[in-house]
Amino acid sequence: MALVHKLLNGSYILRKGLKPSVAACPFLSTRSADYCSSSLQKPVATPGKASTQRTAAGGLQEDQREVALDIPSPEEKPEVSFDKAIKDEIKEHFRRLKDEIVNHWIGPEGRPLQEIILEQARVVWQFRGKEDLDKWIVTSDKTIGGKSEVFLKMGKNNQSALLYGTLSSAAPQDGENSQSGYCAMISRIPRGAFERKKSYDWSQFNTLYLRVRGDGRPWMVNIREDTDIIQKTNQMYSYFMFTRGGPYWQEVKIPFSKFFFSNQGRIRDAQFQLLLDKISSIGFTLADKVDGPFFLEIDFIGVFADPAHTEEFAYENSPVLNPRLFK
Amino acid sequence: MLARGLSRGWRGICGAALTGAPFSQVPSQVPRGLHCSVATHSSDSSLVPRPPEPLRQPAKPLSPHEELFRPAPDGARDKASFVRAVQNFGQHNVHKRGHVDFIYLALRKMRDYGVEKDLAVYNLLLDVFPKEVFRPRNVFQKIFVHYPRQQECGLAVLEQMENHGVMPNKETEFLLVQIFGRKSYPMLKFVRMKLWFSRFKNINPFPVPRDLPKDPVDLAVLGLRHIEPDLSARVTVYQTASSKDSTGTADPTQQHIVGIQSPDQQAALARHNPARPIFVEGPFSLWLRDRCVYYPIQLDLKYGRGGWDDYEFDIDEVEEGPVFAMCMAGAHDQATLAKWIQGLQETNPALAQIPVIFRLTGSSGELLASSSGLEEPSPPPPQEQEEEEDHTQRQQQGQS
Numbered sequence: 003m004a005l006v007h008k009l010l011n012g013s014y015i016l017r018k019g020l021k022p023s024v025a026a027c028p029f030l031s032t033r034s035a036d037y038c039s040s041s042l043q044k045p046v047a048t049p050g051k052a053s054t055q056r057t058a059a060g061g062l063q064e065d066q067r068e069v070a071l072d073i074p075s076p077e078e079k080p081e082v083s084f085d086k087a088i089k090d091e092i093k094e095h096f097r098r099l100k101d102e103i104v105n106h107w108i109g110p111e112g113r114p115l116q117e118i119i120l121e122q123a124r125v126v127w128q129f130r131g132k133e134d135l136d137k138w139i140v141t142s143d144k145t146i147g148g149k150s151e152v153f154l155k156m157g158k159n160n161q162s163a164l165l166y167g168t169l170s171s172a173a174p175q176d177g178e179n180s181q182s183g184y185c186a187m188i189s190r191i192p193r194g195a196f197e198r199k200k201s202y203d204w205s206q207f208n209t210l211y212l213r214v215r216g217d218g219r220p221w222m223v224n225i226r227e228d229t230d231i232i233q234k235t236n237q238m239y240s241y242f243m244f245t246r247g248g249p250y251w252q253e254v255k256i257p258f259s260k261f262f263f264s265n266q267g268r269i270r271d272a273q274f275q276l277l278l279d280k281i282s283s284i285g286f287t288l289a290d291k292v293d294g295p296f297f298l299e300i301d302f303i304g305v306f307a308d309p310a311h312t313e314e315f316a317y318e319n320s321p322v323l324n325p326r327l328f329k
Numbered sequence: 330m331l332a333r334g335l336s337r338g339w340r341g342i343c344g345a346a347l348t349g350a351p352f353s354q355v356p357s358q359v360p361r362g363l364h365c366s367v368a369t370h371s372s373d374s375s376l377v378p379r380p381p382e383p384l385r386q387p388a389k390p391l392s393p394h395e396e397l398f399r400p401a402p403d404g405a406r407d408k409a410s411f412v413r414a415v416q417n418f419g420q421h422n423v424h425k426r427g428h429v430d431f432i433y434l435a436l437r438k439m440r441d442y443g444v445e446k447d448l449a450v451y452n453l454l455l456d457v458f459p460k461e462v463f464r465p466r467n468v469f470q471k472i473f474v475h476y477p478r479q480q481e482c483g484l485a486v487l488e489q490m491e492n493h494g495v496m497p498n499k500e501t502e503f504l505l506v507q508i509f510g511r512k513s514y515p516m517l518k519f520v521r522m523k524l525w526f527s528r529f530k531n532i533n534p535f536p537v538p539r540d541l542p543k544d545p546v547d548l549a550v551l552g553l554r555h556i557e558p559d560l561s562a563r564v565t566v567y568q569t570a571s572s573k574d575s576t577g578t579a580d581p582t583q584q585h586i587v588g589i590q591s592p593d594q595q596a597a598l599a600r601h602n603p604a605r606p607i608f609v610e611g612p613f614s615l616w617l618r619d620r621c622v623y624y625p626i627q628l629d630l631k632y633g634r635g636g637w638d639d640y641e642f643d644i645d646e647v648e649e650g651p652v653f654a655m656c657m658a659g660a661h662d663q664a665t666l667a668k669w670i671q672g673l674q675e676t677n678p679a680l681a682q683i684p685v686i687f688r689l690t691g692s693s694g695e696l697l698a699s700s701s702g703l704e705e706p707s708p709p710p711p712q713e714q715e716e717e718e719d720h721t722q723r724q725q726q727g728q729s
Contacts, residue, residue: 181492218555218616220533246535247615248556249626249652269525291492292619317528322520 099195110203123211123306126202127189127284129163132156141186142167147174148182157299162215166297169288183293188285191229201228201280204258209308210284212254213301216245221298222287225261228280236266239276243286251301259313271323275315394418394431398438408450411435411442415453428457429482436489445493448501454486455504464510471512483508483515487522496526537617549587549657552615552622557655562591567656567672584659586669595677598653603682607653609670610688612661624657625666625689627673663687 105112128134135154142150152167171183192200210223221243229235239261246252261276262269284303288296321328397414418431435454439445463476474480483505490497497519505516535555542548550564567586601607611625654673658665666687674680 217614218535218537242529242532244533244535246556246558247552249613249655250556250558269521271521292616294616294621295614296616297614320520320524323517323524 095195095197102195119206121206123304124204124207125302125304127303129156129300129302130160135163137190138163139188139190140165141188143174143182143184146179146182147176148172148184150183150185152185152187154187162299162301164297164299165286166295168293168295169290170293171291172293183291184287184289185296186285186287188224189283191282199228199230199282201282204278204281204305207278207305207307208258208311209306210254210256210258211304211306212243212256213251214243214245214254215249215251215299215301216247217297218245218247219288219292219296219298220244220290222289223256223261224285224287225258225276225281226283226285227277228282237263238285239263245298255308257308257311257313259311260316262317271319272327273315273317273319392430392434393427394434397431398434406442408442408444408447411439411444411450412453415457418457425457425459428459429478432457432482432486436485439489445489446495448490448495448498451486451490451495451497452500452504455483455501455508458483458504458508460507463508463513465512474514476509480509480514483513484518487515487518491522497522539618541617541620545659546585546587548617548620548622549585552617552624552657553587553589553655555617556615556624557589557591559591559593562589562594564589565672565676567669584665586656586658586665586672588654588656588669588673590654590673590676594651594653597651598677599679601653601679601683603679606684606686607680608686608688609666612689622657623661624655625661626655627653627670627685661689663689 101112109115110118127137135156138154140152140154142148142152144150149170149172150168152165154163154165156162157164165185165187167185169183169185171181173180173182192202194200212223222240223243224238224240226238227234241256241261243254243256258276258278263273263276264270286298288298319327397417415435418428419425432454435457439450444450458479463479465471465475487497502516502519505513505519509515537555538551542551546566550566553564554562565588567588568584607627609625609627612623613626614621614623656666656669658669666689670680670685
């Protein structure tokens, strides 16, 4: 199943002339409904049979291209070679497996141990090229029928990424959603060999560092932990990031002790600190109920260890709200 | 008395079904045990004025009590008329029949009347609930959610307060205790609101005042001060907007122009090499709460920067130069901005020798570029903004 998905990914990359700004892959696994910001609203089920894959993939990709652009000319039709793509994928996965085994002998994450121990600051995501944009997924409330639009592209001189769009809080008239209006940019979960999920280990750092340039809107930074347990898929830790607006770059430092816990979109009464040893993704959300265009330019995202910050967790549990914690 | 009340209730329902009067809250209130005296839809329903037939709005069904929110003949939709409508509801029926629907309707209408951020109005709306009736009295009522519709309605009131950022006060707490009791869901939500609102009240490092000034010049000054971190920067109003005595079709010849420049920027501009041009870029958008203002900036390009000195974050060479000045103007065409440049020249005499290139993105995404007429024509700037012209629906704020 994972190999099939990667195959479609591979044949997707073989195509020429597709706009990478539609940074959504409709062939992700079961969560495709959440992570598509293109105009395809129906979740695309991963095709099961190998024989129908090529036609299905070709047909669906044609659909998506026709929706996004005009009809492609015949000579632009890419060469989708099923066998070659599978061979490439297999080679890629075994290469990753070899890298992982070799890196294990060098040190954690492939870097020597003293480097990791003495490290005080690390840049986790940089935006210097198109391949950096592929590590992110953009979502908006189009998935539930709203009207916000969001796009991600490289910024000026390839030195930053620009997330821009229009927020619209017109609620979809489907009888079950009364509020709407959000846009989000989420990082993809890092994958190892054979699409195994990996996670980030930031246990020696204590502050998140972002260099952004916004337009004055308040954003929300969400961190999700390793989601192997099914109950954890809707849990995340969040905090607010206030942009100043203006032409000057803004450095935002958010200590990890300030992140509060929320489940299924609601702040919970029982709060616990964010544990940094298995972080799977980070995301930025805009949902400030103000309609209009927005933009956010991000230079890089890093983590560092702030020696002046000694707080472990910023929120106390109150006995009024959860008395069982105080027995 | 109990049996009589029940039979009266059933007769009322059958009567209402025959006459076709709206009785939307009957299904939720009929299975009531001891408190049906509050909830019976008796023959008094004929006293409630029927809402008018929806002739003028064929698609939308009118909800009950909608006529209370019909605008007065003089048409003012403000807090006083909203308060009057809420109080009229209580006057029509002493037993507050249909208060749940009325409260939902009032919550929907608050935005039209402009009172959605007013705590006193929310307290008045909570006051519509009958008191002491919905409090659980014995252990069985405490186990099950007592009066679930009313509790959901109270939660909806509090949720709208939360969405608009209104902090509840002691009066709200007293009302909630009186209506629902201390262990009810609205009271729990109230405790959570108090806790999290007070935790997040002052976390914005760049606070914007709640009441934004209406005057565009004052708004521009506030916006410019907001984005300029240098406190010694000076705001200059180059031109104020003309008075509003012109007719609607006449073009406004005078738009306000407000500029800001700090002494460091002035010094940098004085040192600037006259051979390299200065670019006026913009307009970019700045959001102050829910108002958007636009500002162009004047800056240099092709300026290399070194590394970071603390915490080893390396910044590569960034191709963007220092900002020399910023302004906010009513219109972003070249003529207005040229006036700004002329105003800047008074404080920065070096600007007269430096060529200025305008790179403005208009509302259709096109690139307008030209140089100021004072100097020799400079080479046209690189056309880097073609990909933005795909998105012609909205103005592009980002730099390409």
